[in-house]
Amino acid sequence: MKVELTSWRIPSNPSVGSFSCGVVQRLDIVEVFIWNGTQPYWRSGPWNGGTFTGIPTMATYLNNFKTDDNDGEGNIDFYYTVPSELQFEIYMLNPEGLFKQKYWDDEKKEIVVKWRSRQSDCDNYGICGSFAICNPLRSPICSCLKGFEPSSKEEWNRQNWTGGCVRSKDLQCERVKDQNTSTYTKEDGFLTLQMVKVPDFPEKSPVSPDICRSRCLENCSCTAYSHDNGIGCMSWTVNLLDIQQFSSGGLDLYVKVDHTELDKRTNKTIIITITVIIGTVIMVACACAYFMCRTSKHPAKIWHSIKSARKRNKKRFMPFNNGESSEHTSYKVMEELSQVKLQDLLLFDFERIATATNNFHLSNKLGQGGFGPVYKGKLQDGQEIAVKRLSRASGQGLEEFMNEVVVISKLQHFNLVRLFGCCAEGDEKMLIYEYMPNKSLDVFIFDPSKSKLLDWRKRCSIIEGIARGLLYLHRDSRLRIIHRDLKLSNILLDEELNPKISDFGMARIFGRSEDEANTNRVVGTYGYMSPEYAMQGLFSEKSDVYSFGVLVLEIVSGRRSSKFYDEENALSLLGFAWTQWKEDNILSLIDPAIYDISHNEDILKCIHIALLCVQDLAIDRPTMAAVISMLNSEVSFLPSPSRPAFMLRQNLHSVSYEESHRSCSLNAVSITDINGR
Template sequence: MGFSSRANLFFVLLMLCCCVLDVGIAIDTITSSQSIKDPEVLTSKDGNFTLGFFTPQNSTNRYVGIWWKSQSTIIWVANRNQPLNDSSGIVTIHEDGNLVLLKGQKQVIWTTNLSNSSSNRTSQFSDYGKLVLTEATTGNILWDSFQQPSNTLLPGMKLSTNNSTGKKVELTSWKSPSNPSVGSFSSGVVQGINIVEVFIWNETQPYWRSGPWNGRLFTGIQSMATLYRTGFQGGNDGEGYANIYYTIPSSSEFLIYMLNLQGQLLLTEWDDERKEMEVTWTSQDSDCDVYGICGSFAICNAQSSPICSCLKGFEARNKEEWNRQNWTGGCVRRTQLQCERVKDHNTSTDTKEDGFLKLQMVKVPYFAEGSPVEPDICRSQCLENCSCVAYSHDDGIGCMSWTGNLLDIQQFSDAGLDLYVRIAHTELDKGKNTKIIIIITVIIGAVVIITCSCAYVMRRTSNHPAKIWHLIKLRKGNRNGFVQSKFDETPEHPSHRVIEELTQVQQQEMFVFDFKRVATATNNFHQSNKLGQGGFGPVYKGKLQDGQEIAVKRLSRASGQGLEEFMNEVVVISKLQHRNLVRLFGSCIEGEEKMLLYEYMPNKSLDVFIFDPSKSKLLDWRKRISIIEGIARGLLYLHRDSRLRIIHRDLKASNILLDEELNPKISDFGMARIFGGTEDQANTLRVVGTYGYMSPEYAMQGLFSEKSDVFSFGVLVLEIVSGRRNSSFYDNENFLSLLGFAWIQWKEGNILSLVDPGTYDPSYHKEILRCIHIGFLCVQELAVERPTMATVISMLNSDDVFLPPPSQPAFILRQNMLNSVSSEEIHNFVSINTVSITDIHGR
């Protein structure tokens, strides 16, 4: 080969090397001459982060974003509010030096919007998921994606605020799973007087807050001690900014905070074995985490029912609203403070100094002023300032004091701070005498009750001595922790016992109405006000004098089953409070009359909508999935989050009521059972509920647990999706139940034949498919294979949660259950003495 040929070959090889080198540089870099075009991507050097074009689920729009591992974890979006409607997008350095997204070659869709122009700039993609724009000659960073976050907080990313300039760096939620544009919720840092907190806002209204930052943790997050491994740092930086950020101890870990569509901050952690993000913490564990839910001068305790109560020395501003559990009006001071009396020139002879009520382990209120003084000085400063209504002290913050209304106080079981609330000394004196008063009252009350009870029992049993033993058995029959067990043991329903128990519950939990007031509210129970009929008796619509609409459940005198359900329901639901459970206002017991008063649901029950061809059209897919999620949240509260562990046992479409905005509320707790602290399942000889919704282990063996409700929930999900009743589904050829029909369509990939035609929307196809999948997981034959409600909610709220393949559901044939037992067992099983079947009635 001649010299010329060798030279040419060398030149070609050199050019190839340069090209390879250039490609290597372009892996994580954009320049004015090196762009990325849809569907090209940039990849971080470690291969974990990718910058590129993506299309959200159920959408046709194109966006430029950054994701971790896969597009199921989008952490940043450039053109959130300016989507591309085709694949002509180009990301490049514009002639003015800005990083831009172009549609085609000319139209600017998104830009970094820097005012000072320069042509010598590059954009690089780091291993931390950060996209930066730098000056090529100096290396100075001019802009980075951490300054304009979307809905995700990454390690090293700072949430910040500057009160002087008004400049903020905040998270903003997506509008929907298919639309990453700015949604209703935002989260950022609030800087008070030496106090820094993190807030979540719904539009402009506060929705959640972290409590004050003490340099180590957020004092208003009870679980913060266990989350400290995420290494939060921040505070005032001395340059006018307050910021909060976190680091992770190991490069092998990946933890991010995401602001979801419901306004919750979720801590998600990468599970390398399952190859998915797992939610490990949420900012809203209970309703008490909703900002200011109890109003001013009140405290929220998720372990109490009701959850809100006025602070000692305060009373409800509006007692009628408070009794209806509308707490937004808050509480007001009962006794004027001594310093206020002096200021108002009150000539009262009472000159004793005000004192402080100590609240331990609480989330302290908002609007605190901070000063670096010791606790004793903090107390004296507050006492000397008549405007100071409370103070607290933390070693990392110093003294905190409040001069306005005390808002958003929450009781913790551990952690938190001590809060000292200023009250009149007479209120403190009441506290000193309370124990003595209580002891004397209890002793006197016990003597009176025992005397009256003995006289009553002797009179009732004088002609029937055997009744004494019967009453003793009733007294001892509730040791297993189930409310209904006392009735399971005997076919008799002693009304005097019911009245006694209801009276006790009324005194402790409920508002008592007299018969005349209820009769007036329902127009003397006029037929035109009748909403429906159940085994317990009729339900009427009513309106109280203050305009409050109610539903009145009136126990039928001839209903043996209804008496038992009535007793069970009042004991159970009087202790519950959740936005997805129907609310009990009170009761009425006079003579033979026994009634429960509930909030009125103008849209009646779910079955009225989903099984009616004309009304079902009013429930589009977004509303149906919202109803499914609401029912799931209500069940999770019953199973795990309330102060009781409750199994509903009769979950069905007719027991899901809908408010004016079609939000679901679980009702009818007559069949419910309360579990003890260590129990996870129980057995009963008296199977109650509705065929078609019962789990196989409950229907055939009497075994029930949380998984029994999960099975009913799964049936309900498939009914909501399909618009067909499981209990009345009919297939002549195959004798299939709805579960059997749905399973065949699922296995054959014929989902469209399962979905209610008026509901189906191609843009939600994946979400509908996922919901059906979750429904099948809930109706699997073996209880151990069914997910818990906590897992169900994770599955519904996150596409990242892995869904295992479901096994064949139970009861796929309409006669499957009865064919699996002997003729003798069938006879016993349908006997009126052992099985209680609830019919479905619209309300």
Template sequence: MGLIICKGGMQYLELLLLFSCFCLKFSIAIDTITVTQPATDREKIISSNKVFQLGFFNPVNTTNCYVGIWYNNVPVRTVVWVANRDMPLTNCSSGTLIIAKDGNLVLWNEQKEVIWSSNALNSAANSSAQLLDTGNLVLKDNSNGNTRWESFKYPSDSFIHKMELISDASTGEKRLLKSWKSPSDPSVGSFSGGINLLTIPEFYIWNGSHPHWRTGPWDGQIFIGVQDLSSSYHDFINLKDNKEGTVSIIGTYTATLTYLVLSHQGTLLKMLWNKGKQEFEVAWSVPAERDVYGKCGPFGSCNSKVSPICSCLRGFEPAHVEEWNSGNFTGGCTRRTALQCQRNISSSSQESRKDGFLKLTTMKVPELPEWSSALADECENQCLKNCSCTAYVYKFGIGCMLWNGNLIDMQKFSFGGADLYIRVAYSELDKIRNMKAVIAISVIIGSIIIVVCTYISWKWIVKHRGMKNKSNMKVFKKWSLSSECNTEMLLLDNLNRIKLEELPLFDFEKLAIATNEFHETNKLGQGGFGPVYKGKLPDGQEIAVKRLSRSSDQGLEEFMNEVVVISKLQHRNLVKLLGCCVEGEEKMLIYEYMPNKSLDAFLFDPKKQKLLYWSKRLNIIEGIGRGLLYLHRDSRLRIIHRDLKASNILLDEELNPKISDFGMARIFGSDEHQANTKRVVGTYGYMAPEYAMQGSFSEKSDVFSFGVLLLEIVSGRRNTSFYDDEQALSLLGYAWKLWNEDKIVTLIDPRISCQDFGPEILRCIHVGLLCVQEFAIDRPTISAILSMLSNEISYLLKPKQPAFTERPTTSKRQSSQNNQSRCSRNELTNTTVDGR
């Protein structure tokens, strides 16, 4: 009886043990696939320390199923390797990952058809596949432990820790990163990245078979053609070169959960895990728009700090001028002067006029250098002896690099890079030498003149200071005696209404001294009001003094208007009025000094235009808009400027805009929206049609002027630049014509044309056309305009035909003039006030 009980107990224990093993099988995740243990959608293959997981997954927006590897403990699945990239399963439940009879790792579908295989040629029947904590899936021969196949040798789009990209010239092996086609399609995309094994190793990204981006050569420490990453390479990669044709890059990430990924758009991204946000963030990315391969063509150099970003090397000029000016730089540049060796000149008289080299500092070196064993002092001579050698670089860690033929893919850096020596004709070197000599001589002579003049001026001031003060007082008294009492009393009465703490009164003598007796050398410009002089007060403050001319069309009304209006305004985009002066017949306004003068001095000057790259122009547009918003809505007074134009926009030392000249401005009441005048003042071309024709003005009048100004800033052309051409349209008409022909891109100033900013610039043109609508009701308010420019209002209405889009013929103008002479009783007069 006891024996029977014991036997029954043993059977019970065996059943319990079997049940426990069965449960354990499904409760503990495994890291290995064997012949008897395949992987399906129901099993989890997780590395021993739970770093990576292998399994079946569906990408976003698709039901297709793939086998992949991803980080195990990351909330959002981040796939770093895919097996069946080009052969998806229709659904995940139909797939099985097994060890086949021949020892290969194989993916079957529901019909047991092979979808994907490791295809290891020397695989053993007794094999198993293990997922390691590095993320590497390895196929091992169980009889001896040798690895027959591994996923690290067949990368997808991601480069993770300890992975290795190899380029082996002897075997032809080349491991590349290959992008996905799209975020929902892991199949092999257009872009690939890896080592380009030339004479000096470089990392390339290719678009198909064409280069898309490159790092520049490796100098033993860094890739010298990637400025932004030069200090951080050792955080994630190390390059090994055995000097026998095998080069490899190994991932050596110091931070956990870090990897590189080649996106479907051709961008290489470094992804870093943010523990706080529980997501991967982009630490950096390449290439930027400026870094794209060959953007500036042969002998062209890219510099993102200037506009346009492409320029020809010294001694070269655009090969196709029209294309270059339109923003298409791929045609590159060509030599201005042929090299001596190319002209076959061999006479002894030409020996002293041999070709030479120009030094270009901090450059990304061109593509395809040839390495030479020449030392630093021999590198130049080796290039000079070879007529086809166009440039050389000697870089510590690399040695002598030589280039033959065209130089492609160069870039100007702020720091780093290398000193590139370009071969040019002797005449080009002469120009440089002559320029340096002229500069040196000019500096020396100028310094001597300044010292002598300073000494003479000091002696004269010491000797005549007393006499000058007496002379100034006599002049002051003379002006005071000849003044018109009624005018002065009226001015003083008006000025008394302005609080002195808001607007100080300057005396004439102080301003005369500050401007050196209003000397011609201090004259900044001349406008309808009168001349403007630069001055310097005793405390060192620089000022601009606007002095009313006796012959000016403007008089007491405009002077007092500007004083009253601007004394009550304070805004960063409005010029600051420091005070005024009224003594005798003298009437002057004292402003803060703007070192860069007015916008038109930059915008329409061929030499200064290049300083207005797009970000500066956009800043100016937005600054003017903010100034107008303050005038129309946010100031203590509602102000209509009525004379907004490029010459009335002043620029400070950082080219920030400030609206000036409020002589024509009008104050509106809180419930007033429109006013009329019989005296139309302003500048034709900027006037709204209802104001120019009927004398009716409102906030929308300033909006019209702002629209004209916006189109001028984007195009770099004056609105009046079409005036001399009888058949041409105005700038507004020209823009409207291009808009209808879907050629509006040609309106953009070539100096700012850039793919990165294209949509932003086109949006500004769209807004400009909305501002210059013929009817005021169709124009947006300035607050709406700022929202449009900042994309707060995303949808823009289709513009209608602007005002003043056609220029009347000569006969029509004569007829109009005859009609005007016959209708002389019309009290409307047009007064054009030119720039000040």
């Protein structure tokens, strides 16, 4: 008898829904499947007698499952033993197709989720198509296996991966078969994928790993094999579908590829060795040259050569400030740059940047900020750039300019904008970045026509990318950095809409032993600043966490934090989100452009995490490492958030001294000490 678990149609309607869950046995391979109608939606990976190999956490959570296949008729009994009579557990399939394990927490006196089937988008069956692998820790999550390429690069670039990948080069056995010849050439081989959920449709045979390998190698139709002591040999003669990368657990999968791919792999060690040797020689040579340069060449000589070049071209190109130039400022900048050991940072001359931007033509202007305008440019080698030209009236002066140069030049991460170099001549101070064709995130989120281009899956990917960038700044980079001005307009989008954190002019570098610092100069954007920073000048990692929470609420709701919702009660976006959360009406906060019942649970989880990030006390907010764990569902239970800060609109003209200690001033420039006369 086939036993299936079926979902309700909706949470309030217990009639049979579209999702069902059950155990499937194909060719002696046992797996659990969740179906959406007749289509596979999720699978557990093969059962090896103790665990499902596609559920890395099963040994921790889903233990005490057993099978019995000794009835003599090929049937398998799959059952679960309750570890204790006092333990109360529930297994359920919800209307969104999520299989959950719940238990009664006696301390909290409530039922909590211990495990659920869907931890990330990679758990969606076949999301990346055939011959591709899904990794939830990468962006984008799908990539072709080595030796394969997208079947449609255009669709792949749009992150539509369902078409999957195809071999970039036919197998040797296929070419020999087609040519009907037995001419000896190098045979095909296998590339190893470690710790993965193996593909669907395996064929099982009880042979050793060596025989398993040789059989697959001899069979030209065999595309891959794997071996597990509890299962035996598994081989595939079909397209490899639904492969997922794990950080632990899983099985090793051996994918058959052309020998040229193996040659690349074999030569990798040699290449690395040669590279290390050459790199060492170059570093020694550079060190010697640098020492000689320090003892013989003063920064003034460097400045003199730049000044001469500027004089030759000053009639041809119009400088930013038409007034009197400041050689002292330029010299100071050059002197500071010479003291910063930035071997990879390029120093651009003014003429080169002016040529690239067509003398800063208005048609190349991308935007304007408090620091000054940003221009699009194109270097002679075809490289597109974005030039941030600091105005003289900008609040971002020499200190911020140097800060951004030093900070960004030492950072390398996929979700941080890349700095190509800088220019400092006379009154000119310019930063040259990689060009982001889709501008900033706020352009998409707050534009009714463009917001539809960002569905929930893309917004979720953007949120995770920003979180990974912040985690790198806080914990994983060589410098420990607090951004201090995280907001939607400082999140840039590349051609594939991947997020890049930008504008590090206000960033502060922390020592590894420092947790908190104080400043008398509060900078940033009102609406994103944490209460302890805005009121007391205290900033830490939790200041950025607060800004991240505000940013997530804006992404999910499509509403600006600087505006107010519910004029009668003078509620800010945070206040509006909090009241809707407390009244169990949080669906009203979600941007209609992304509303989809199949994603409701993930959207609500993001709102929950955002509210945890904007809690009034810094100690209550999670770290970015915890935020990423929660986003990836590594944490099964989320604590209840407490009331956020800055819920109400503030009135600058009617805030008394007494009230100013309970609420935030809108002054985003400085802190004023009030003393009696």
